[in-house]
Amino acid sequence: MSDTTALRDLPAYEAARGEADNPHSAVVRFGADTPLQLDAGGVLTPFQIAYQTYGTLNAARSNAILLCHALSGDQHAANVHPVTGKPGWWETLVGPGKPVDTDRFFVIASNVLGGCLGTTGPSSTNPATGQPYGLDLPVVTIRDMVRAQAMLVDHLGIEKLLAVVGGSMGGMQVLQWAASYPERVFAAMPIATAARHSAQNIAFHEVGRQAVMADPEWRGGRYLNEGTSPRRGLAVARMAAHITYMSDSSLHRKFGRRLQDRDGHTFSFDADFQVESYLRHQGEAFVDRFDANSYLYVTRAMDYFDLAGDYGGVLANAFKGAKTRFCLVSFTSDWLFTTADSRAVVHALNAAGAQVSFAEIESDKGHDSFLLDEPEFFAITRGFIDAAARAVGVK
Amino acid sequence: MAPRDLTMREAARADSGKRVDLLLIAEMVKPGSRVLDVGSGDGELLELLATTRGCDARGIELSREGVNAGVARGLAIIQGDADVDLADYPDDSFDYVILSQTIQATRRPKWVLEQMLRVGTHAIVSFPNFGFWRMRLDLLLNGRMPSTENLPYSWHDTPNIHFCTIRDFVALVEEVGARIDRAAALNGYGHPVRFNLPWAVWNLLGEQAVFLLSRKG
Numbered sequence: 001m002s003d004t005t006a007l008r009d010l011p012a013y014e015a016a017r018g019e020a021d022n023p024h025s026a027v028v029r030f031g032a033d034t035p036l037q038l039d040a041g042g043v044l045t046p047f048q049i050a051y052q053t054y055g056t057l058n059a060a061r062s063n064a065i066l067l068c069h070a071l072s073g074d075q076h077a078a079n080v081h082p083v084t085g086k087p088g089w090w091e092t093l094v095g096p097g098k099p100v101d102t103d104r105f106f107v108i109a110s111n112v113l114g115g116c117l118g119t120t121g122p123s124s125t126n127p128a129t130g131q132p133y134g135l136d137l138p139v140v141t142i143r144d145m146v147r148a149q150a151m152l153v154d155h156l157g158i159e160k161l162l163a164v165v166g167g168s169m170g171g172m173q174v175l176q177w178a179a180s181y182p183e184r185v186f187a188a189m190p191i192a193t194a195a196r197h198s199a200q201n202i203a204f205h206e207v208g209r210q211a212v213m214a215d216p217e218w219r220g221g222r223y224l225n226e227g228t229s230p231r232r233g234l235a236v237a238r239m240a241a242h243i244t245y246m247s248d249s250s251l252h253r254k255f256g257r258r259l260q261d262r263d264g265h266t267f268s269f270d271a272d273f274q275v276e277s278y279l280r281h282q283g284e285a286f287v288d289r290f291d292a293n294s295y296l297y298v299t300r301a302m303d304y305f306d307l308a309g310d311y312g313g314v315l316a317n318a319f320k321g322a323k324t325r326f327c328l329v330s331f332t333s334d335w336l337f338t339t340a341d342s343r344a345v346v347h348a349l350n351a352a353g354a355q356v357s358f359a360e361i362e363s364d365k366g367h368d369s370f371l372l373d374e375p376e377f378f379a380i381t382r383g384f385i386d387a388a389a390r391a392v393g394v395k
Numbered sequence: 396m397a398p399r400d401l402t403m404r405e406a407a408r409a410d411s412g413k414r415v416d417l418l419l420i421a422e423m424v425k426p427g428s429r430v431l432d433v434g435s436g437d438g439e440l441l442e443l444l445a446t447t448r449g450c451d452a453r454g455i456e457l458s459r460e461g462v463n464a465g466v467a468r469g470l471a472i473i474q475g476d477a478d479v480d481l482a483d484y485p486d487d488s489f490d491y492v493i494l495s496q497t498i499q500a501t502r503r504p505k506w507v508l509e510q511m512l513r514v515g516t517h518a519i520v521s522f523p524n525f526g527f528w529r530m531r532l533d534l535l536l537n538g539r540m541p542s543t544e545n546l547p548y549s550w551h552d553t554p555n556i557h558f559c560t561i562r563d564f565v566a567l568v569e570e571v572g573a574r575i576d577r578a579a580a581l582n583g584y585g586h587p588v589r590f591n592l593p594w595a596v597w598n599l600l601g602e603q604a605v606f607l608l609s610r611k612g
Contacts, residue, residue, distance in 0.1 A: 327466065346473055347483045355451070357466045358473035360459055379467040387469025 017224075020132075020291070021125050023118025024082035025050040025075055025111070028155050036113075036148055039141040039304075046127060049152045050118025051075050051110035054094065055102035057158070063394045064158045065100060065385070066149065067109040068166030068173035071298055072238075072290060074117040077109040078102065083117075083289045092373055099382035100165065104394065108156065112173075113148045114140045114297035122293035123224060133293075135221035140297060142169070142305045146176040150184070160184050163388055165381075167191035167370035168337060169298070172305050175345065178326070179307060179318040187388035189381065191329045192370045194341035195315050195348070196306035201336060204244055205299040208237030212292045221293055234292040235283030242282045247333040247366035251275060308348075315348035322349075325391075326356040327384040329377060331369040357384065415585045416521045416605055417443055420495060423519055423577060423607045424448055428490035431455070431515065433477045433507070434497030438465030441472070453489075455480055478502045481510035489515040496603075498522050498564075499555040509571050512610050518573070521605040526560030526598040529583065545602065561598040568608060577607040 027050050030036065035045035052075045057064060067077050067090065078094040080087060094100040094107060111119035114137070126133040153161065164177045164185050171193025178188045197205075212218055215233025219226050243251075255275040259265075262272065271277040311317035326349055330342040339360050349356040361377050363369040370377065389395075417440045424430060426448045432440050435454025438461075444450040454472035456462045465472040473480075477494070478501050492515030494507065499522055501507045511518040523546060524530075533541035540550040548555060559567070561580065568575055580588040580601025588600045597604070 325471065343475075346475075347480075350473075350480075350483045351485055353485060353488050355453060355471050356473060357462075357471045358475070359463050359466050360474055361463070362459065376463050376467075380463060383467035383469045390469070 017123065017291075019050075019083060019117045020121065020123040021118075023050040023111070025052055025118050027051075027118060028152055030151060034151065036144065036151070038138050038144050040138045040144075042138060044113075044120065044138065047113070047120035047148070048118070048124075049110050049113075049120075049148055051108060051152060052077065052079060053109075053156075054078050054107040055105050057106040057156070058394065060393075061158050062160070062162060062392050063104065063389070064106045064108060064153075064156070064161050065163045065165060066153065066161050066177075067094065067100070067107060068149075068164065068170035068177075069109065069112065070166070070168035070170050071241075071302065072286065073170070074115060075109045075111045075119075076117070078107070081289070084285070089371060092371070093378065093381060099378045100385060104389065105162065105385075108153070110149055110152055112169075112298065112301075113145045114294060114301060116291035116294040119148070121291065122221070122297055123291040132224040134224065135293065137293075137297065139300055139304075141301050142172045142176050143180065143310075145301065146173050146180055149173070149177075150181055153184070160186060162392055162394060163187040163189060163385055165189040165191070165385075166193075168193055168367065169302050171337070172197075172302065172307075175307055175318075176305075178322060178324050179310075182319075182322045182324055185324045186392055187325050187327070187384065189327045189329070189384060190342075190345065191377075192331055192334055192337045192342075192367055193345075194337050195308060195318075195345050197302050197304075198341075202303045204241065204336075205303055207240050209296050209299060211236040211240065212295060215292075218292065221296075223292065229287075230292045231287045234287045234290065234295060235280075237295060238286040238290075239279040239283040242279060244336045245366055245368040247335065247364055249333065249364045250366055253364070254278075315344070316351035319349055319352040319354050322352060322354045324354065325388065326354055327380065328356065328358045329370070329380060330358075330360050331363045331365070331367070331374075331377075332360060333364045334367045334369060336367040414439070415581055416495060416603055419579055419581075419587075419605045420493060420519050420521060421448055423605070424450060424491050424493075426450070429488070430491045430493060431484070431489045432493045432495070433481065433511070434494060434500070435461070435465065435470075435472055437461045438468060438470040438472055440493065440495060441465065441470045442468070445470075477507055481507060481514060484510075484514040486513055487516060491515050491517045491519055493519045495519075495521045496523065499558050501557060504557050504559075505567060505571060508567065508573070508608075512571065512573055512608065516609060517576070518608040519605065520564070520608065521603060522559065522564065523555075523603050524561050524580070524598065524601045525558040526562060527583070527602045528599045529602075531599075561601055561604050562594055564604065564606065565594060568606070572611050573608040574611045575606060576609055579605045581605075 029048045035043035077090040078088040111117045171190035174190040212233040215230035217228040218230035260277040308315040330339040346358045430452045432454045441452040444452040455475045462474040492511040530541040580597040
């Protein structure tokens with residue numbers, strides 16, 4: 001496949017598969033001399049990271065901003081997605097003249113470790129066997145993801161990032177960046193996130209994983225080798241998860257009890273309600289671009305995230321002596337990563353004496369608010385990034 | 396809830412457009428200090444301290460609107476409640492902790508003042524003086540809770556739940572064992588009351604007061 005148009009003529013699933021080893025992105029390959037240390041023990045080598053960049057790195061190399069994506073995101077933050085043909089997931093926020101202004105900043109977005117859009121993950125080819133890794137890939141953590149990103153940032157010749165920005169799982173990476181590499185992060189913006197995954201959130205993830213693994217097509221994780229695809233399982237996982245990204249009121253406003261293209265109940269288990277039809281569509285669209293095993297790995301990484309756990313149970317110790325300036329944002333209707341979660345991080349940062357801003361944005365759109373058009377959120381992002389740029393002397 | 400009395404803020408603006416009490420406070424802060432402004436509103440004082448005194452200035456503000464406006468201007472403000480969140484800061488983490496036109500709106504003024512003096516080496520407090528002669532006259536003549544141009548709220552619908560007079564405040568300072576390093580009172584025109592007068596006179600003539608405190612010993 002040489003271009004995106006040709007790819008789109010193929011079934012989207014095949015296109016997504018092609019992205020695993022040879023993505024429509026820049027790729028950096030780390031060989032045997034630069035193995036990746038894993039929290040699970042041992043190393044991953046060789047491995048690769050797929051990434052996109054926007055804007056230009058200045059001569060002082062001081063204007064780089066790293067974006068960290070969420071569970072179902074990827075490196076295509078601000079360009080047309082090569083598989084779906086849709087705009088990037090953060091084009092609302094990132095671009096020329098936008099709050100994360102690509103006319104001024106050099107913006108990097110990479111696919112996470114364990115992902116399926118070109119960074120090494122379970123659908124990548126295992127060089128030892130020539131077959132997809134499947135479950136032979138070690139389980140990865142948020143810290144592993146960040147360690148890999150730091151290697152990418154090294155590769156790009158950037159010593160210090162002006163800012164690291166991300167929402168949800170991306171926010172976990174931002175917190176991990178600030179804890180692991182405080183001297184390399186001038187400003188950190190963790191959005192709609194938490195310093196640890198809650199029992200409720202682990203529970204939701206477990207439902208999703210069980211849905212995938214209960215699909216007979218999953219074949220113990222070897223579906224790629226056997227030419228099957230656990231589409232139904234992954235779609236159900238996505239449907240369940242999607243509910244948690246919204247709120248009661250936004251679902252009600254969007255769908256209410258309205259019926260889908262029919263005048264009355266069919267007294268069947270067809271998608272009578274618009275909300276059912278919507279969720280089915282969300283599930284279907286997701287499996288076209290996402291790998292089922294990646295879903296297991298990435299949700300697991302989130303479950304294992306407990307930043308305080310790495311610092312003797314005291315979150316403030318993760319940020320001790322931090323010179324990084326922080327801006328946390330939460331959304332009122334987000335019940336997956338609540339304001340209380342953000343506030344716990346703020347308390348720890350205060351206790352560590354770090355410079356921190358924290359704003360709660362009024363929105364009824366639930367967890368997904370951070371991906372949507374929220375003017376107040378945009379204004380805060382712009383203000384925070386601009387102030388950091390001023391402090392560093394980036395024009 | 397707006398912890399600050401906006402009418403007073405507007406009424407007390409100096410020719411420069413800045414609130415006189417804020418200018419007084421900024422003048423009390425040593426350049427280059429670490430400052431926490433409790434009840435920072437939209438960050439007017441934070442900006443003043445950062446630009447004119449070179450301070451590392453941070454804020455806590457209760458109202459979402461205030462926080463969001465301030466953060467959007469690049470200021471370090473967290474949404475929080477002085478009555479609770481001051482407990483999260485370590486001892487001596489700031490040179491100055493400031494409470495401007497906010498103490499009367501806190502639920503636990505004594506606790507807040509104690510926390511300020513724990514978190515900061517110095518505390519600066521400005522507040523509307525309920526002992527101001529116009530307040531007294533209002534209560535004396537009308538027999539109803541004073542409601543003035545500067546403090547327009549009715550008694551049952553006001554963020555200001557703990558009014559005090561200058562003398563009340565001085566008594567509280569003694570109770571928490573703090574030392575008064577400096578004090579200033581502003582009259583009804585926003586001008587400083589003459590310095591060498593006894594508390595009782597200040598208490599009568601001062602519409603608002605600003606105190607610089609530090610821990611004893």
